Amino acid sequence: MELDEYFYELFENLPRQGPGDNGSTRKALGMMGRLPSPVAILDIGCGSGMQTIELARNITGTITALDNHQPFLDELNRRATREGLSERIRTVNGSMFSLDFSKESFDIIWSEGAIFVIGFERGLEEFRPLLKPGGHLAVTELCWIKEDQPREIAAYFEAVYENLPAMKNVAGNHECIERAGYELIGSFTLPESAWLDNYFRPVETHVERMRLKYPGNARVDELCNEMLHEIDMYGKYAKYYGYVFFVMRKPG
Numbered sequence: 624m625e626l627d628e629y630f631y632e633l634f635e636n637l638p639r640q641g642p643g644d645n646g647s648t649r650k651a652l653g654m655m656g657r658l659p660s661p662v663a664i665l666d667i668g669c670g671s672g673m674q675t676i677e678l679a680r681n682i683t684g685t686i687t688a689l690d691n692h693q694p695f696l697d698e699l700n701r702r703a704t705r706e707g708l709s710e711r712i713r714t715v716n717g718s719m720f721s722l723d724f725s726k727e728s729f730d731i732i733w734s735e736g737a738i739f740v741i742g743f744e745r746g747l748e749e750f751r752p753l754l755k756p757g758g759h760l761a762v763t764e765l766c767w768i769k770e771d772q773p774r775e776i777a778a779y780f781e782a783v784y785e786n787l788p789a790m791k792n793v794a795g796n797h798e799c800i801e802r803a804g805y806e807l808i809g810s811f812t813l814p815e816s817a818w819l820d821n822y823f824r825p826v827e828t829h830v831e832r833m834r835l836k837y838p839g840n841a842r843v844d845e846l847c848n849e850m851l852h853e854i855d856m857y858g859k860y861a862k863y864y865g866y867v868f869f870v871m872r873k874p875g
């Protein structure tokens with residue numbers, strides 16, 4: 624999908640830019656056990672930062688929130704100011720493909736709905752040197768959660784992942800985690816409400832608004848149709864795939 628001004632207009636001013644919820648963020652954080660205090664976190668592909676804010680509320684320490692789209696970072700800065708958290712959240716406009724941070728400088732690396740951009744396996748490899756020994760990595764990744772997928776949904780994801788490594792099941796991602804030298808702490812699937820409440824329902828409202836704002840615009844129609852198709856696929860096949868939180872540890 625081309626990332627043009629209409630694409631970004633569709634995804635700005637949403638609670639978040641992908642499936643997720645604060646309960647799942649807290650659950651993944653809780654799986655890490657006792658954390659250093661203060662703790663240093665890097666949130667990669669933070670978007671407008673719903674998870675960044677929730678992390679900041681639940682830790683003692685600082686979060687570096689990285690994204691390559693400045694309007695998302697501006698929104699995160701506004702939210703942090705509103706919550707009185709701006710002293711503890713530093714936004715950085717940068718790319719996950721060139722992470723310019725010192726080695727072993729973070730206790731936790733976090734990335735919800737964004738590691739797919741670099742690829743799950745490559746992301747695990749490239750994020751690892753930035754973690755302190757014994758540090759944790761928590762990511763969400765789209766996975767098959769039930770076998771024998773109907774042809775329609777299998778074909779849909781074959782097309783979505785055309786130029787990317789194919790979507791794996793949960794066991795396949797556990798294997799990647801072990802191959803990359805992490806200890807798997809655990810994984811869990813995000814609830815369906817994490818797709819609907821903070822993401823699909825607000826996006827549907829944006830789709831309606833954009834159609835009214837840009838009547839007859841072919842690009843807007845294409846984007847809106849793709850989005851509604853994605854929502855329709857999820858409505859039909861949610862039991863076959865989901866976002867899975869993977870929590871792991873770099874050996875100390």
Ligand SMILES: C[S@@+](CC[C@H](N)C(=O)[O-])C[C@H]1O[C@@H](n2cnc3c(N)ncnc32)[C@H](O)[C@@H]1O
Nearest residue numbers: 639640641668669670690691718719735736737
């Ligand atoms: C699906 S959104 C997830 C956002 C947020 N973590 C959430 O869960 O709501 C993916 C995010 O990755 C960001 N992104 C895309 N390519 C990137 C890159 N090369 N480096 C850093 N961030 C990137 C996008 O701007 C977007 O905010």
